[in-house]
Amino acid sequence: MTATPSFTGDAHPYGGGDPYADYRTADFPFTQYADLADRRLGAGVVAANDEFFAERENLLVPERAEFDPEHFGHKGKIMDGWETRRRRGASAEHPWPTAEDHDWALIRLGAPGVIRGIVVDTAHFRGNYPQSVSIEGASVAGSPSPDELLRDDVKWTTLVPRTPVGGHAANGFAVSAEQRFTHLRVNQHPDGGIARLRVHGEVAPDPEWLSAVGTFDVVALENGGRVEDASDRFYSPATHTIQPGRSRKMDDGWETRRRRDRGHDWIRYRLVAQSRIRAIEIDTACLKGNSAGWASVSVRDGEDGEWTEILPRTRLQPDTNHRFVLPAPAVGTHARVDIFPDGGISRLRLFGSLTEEGATRLAARHQELGG
8 A cells, every 4th residue: 555645844842932923734635525534523532552642532622732932741741643653672772762662553444434644633742743654544343442452363454654753733645545444553652642643545434234224314524435625624614514413613614605696506415325415404513603694405326416495595593503395305315505695504414225226236336445
């Protein structure tokens, strides 16, 4: 497997000025995909061999890393990330760690999927970042314990070979493994700190589970839905509209800039597979003075199908969950929500079930990915 590394940012000593002044995040093309290691999807750092200076759980905090130059504890400088102690060799004559000595953390993805790229963010780690990193992926059914993940019979696939990284930088790696993964092993060589980990890719759901559930949200990110395009992402990503749970604050939804023309905004989605939609929810939670005024929903079947409106333009209320039962099921592979004229919604839910064709294709894709 291959990974293409690149990073932005420079190493600088602690202290002085704006802590983000020299930090630049790269515009990696794979960041268009959802973060499979998002805590909102249920991701977690299940184990690490060392977290002496800073806890492993910081790796998946959704907000960017913060830095307080005055923040010290009884173990030393407290960093917003995962940081291990300095490794030492066996003796004064051999003080340096061997090539095999390194620190590691085990990550459970919130949603199993195909990984398109990984960002290893070393923000604020300037003299204490790892010399290099490597990342492996595995697909393990069920809810394995750390001990089960570390067993010799678990097959780990190299996603990012051992590669030098920059300090106080966003280190990006494109991944080409066309497989379904459930867990990652992040290795830092020989030691040091990583602020954040982002794992961008496409959700690959378990078709057996979806078939057993029957009726579910066919556009939800955790079930394999995704955003294909949107007219505007100025204030927040369109992917927020298919995240689990209700929005808890304004920027946890999708909000567009104010229009000064006669157009309107929209989001286009790909459903998990061909589905039969029976009900719709459009939630404007936490959007009070900036919610969309009206919305409509359309579906199409196939890439070249015609759009069919299944919910006509309907008045929306601020900070409200709107529910609609369709008079007849609508079949499609794609959906589009149009809002008029601008503003935002926090969530879109399309409740339905897979068609026979959709279930067959999803099962074939699951087998193709080694699920």
